[in-house]
Amino acid sequence: MTGTLRLGSTVPDFAASTNKGDFQFHDYINGSWAILFSHPDDFTPVCTTELGEAARQQGEFDKRGVKLIGLSANDIDSHDRWIKDITDVSKANVTFPIIGDKDRKIATTFDMLDQLDETNKDVKGLPLTVRSVFVINPNKQIVTIITYPASVGRNFDEILRVIDSLQLSASLQGKVTTPVNWRKGDDVIIAPPVKDEEAKQLFGNFRAEKPYLRFTPDPSKK
Template identity: 45%
Template structure:
């Protein structure tokens, strides 16, 4: 079972840009691997079109995105035109991110991305809507797993990517519904006598009935592209 902090399994597979070695393709970038059940389906088309529109946001965060499905490369290539059309993009332009072929479900099974409730015409389970975030050291940092009938929220994916990148470089955590610019929480591991040094911008303690000063807020640091 893959645990947070583990090195994310490497794989080599055919893709719309040719043979793709996952670790080599990411290089020093963050990476998002996201799977979808099948090509030429409505929810999947909306998702991949959304990623197409968000490419400048992912690039700004030094993040490469890779799609995956159990359909063939030929199917992926044909489908890309529909995705570009739905996104309102030029269908003659190069598709900006690769889509991996996983016809035998090897990658899906390896990463537990199979949806047992959704099967193809042969009765074989389809790929679920899984998403993994991998950092530049190839560590597994976050995952989502959705059923085939529920499309993902890519605003949330950008939000958690911002949180991961921000908290890697500061002794803070991001609270519920946090967005870039909102106050952050001081980590409980920061001793009180270190607060002025670590947070020269100051902190605010939220009083609680317990009398424990564990809810310590501070201004959001500037998010630096990794």
Template identity: 45%
Template structure:
């Protein structure tokens, strides 16, 4: 099955959405992007996810991340479903969903991007779209991919944390350790020599002693 690997440029696909026809690259412009797919409209877990994403839309906007969802149903169904999603958030039904939903009723995009879940099928035996998360950089390359089964809802707080890490490490020669959150110490990447690290991090860094004696676990504050 075709799919997208980390570092690949996502195709500049054309799609019908709840805001009209788009070309993906033009939609993103120079921003980061998140594309998250859903098994189908009017399903319980998907509704909770899209509602949570809507509540966090200002957080994505602060990070210059454009949001776009995908589901295998029609634009008309998406628009009706959007009312349920906003009502779930206890928003007035006239409040628009703050991001578009792609209509992929022929599953063409789901096949192209490797989003189909072979174990989850509809009443006609057709495979449903899995819960994919694609984070795309301004260069249109895939920076992160997470694939959940249809039965497991995503954690959008974790998605925001990952975006913070991706955006930080895209411009600094650092990595983020386990359970890292913004404001905490980061790690100096192993490819930097001690001399290079001292120049790049004049405030200094600390090295954790380990039995091997190797000096590869180095922490610094930004």
């Protein structure tokens, strides 16, 4: 399945061992939003800051009904030892599961392995994972894919922003989209298929910068 996953794909199901116990992925999602994200290696500097930030932001993901699931090509014992360092550095508890994918089976399915960066390999020369992010909706569809190189730490505020946009659009059956640099509470864009009359019924007044570019206040604020 390598390289076949796209936006709209049903996320593959798999059995996984994690530091929080074993699960079947589809059963674990169980009608929730979910984020599966990989990091290159335990006990590494950028990854330690990232997992710490994910732990600090856990409450924000919980508010949005999003389950976090980490993954790397380490074993569960390594995760358990490393979490102590993460807690020490970030002063936050890692409560989400981290998958141990030492055989790289899941990473291969999700095309997470770094094939180019010679510095992102283990002691045996095997490729480690890049910083992949898969956002999955309650229908088990992949709705966002973001990939960062090993050298670049992710921005979890941006990942939350993406979730806010996706959830707002989903709640209105795709009748709104969000503009550049949008934050929750900012004006949104009325989707082009929505005619003006329907837009008035749905949102009341709106402003049209161009016939194809119409703004209305964030409906979630009402």
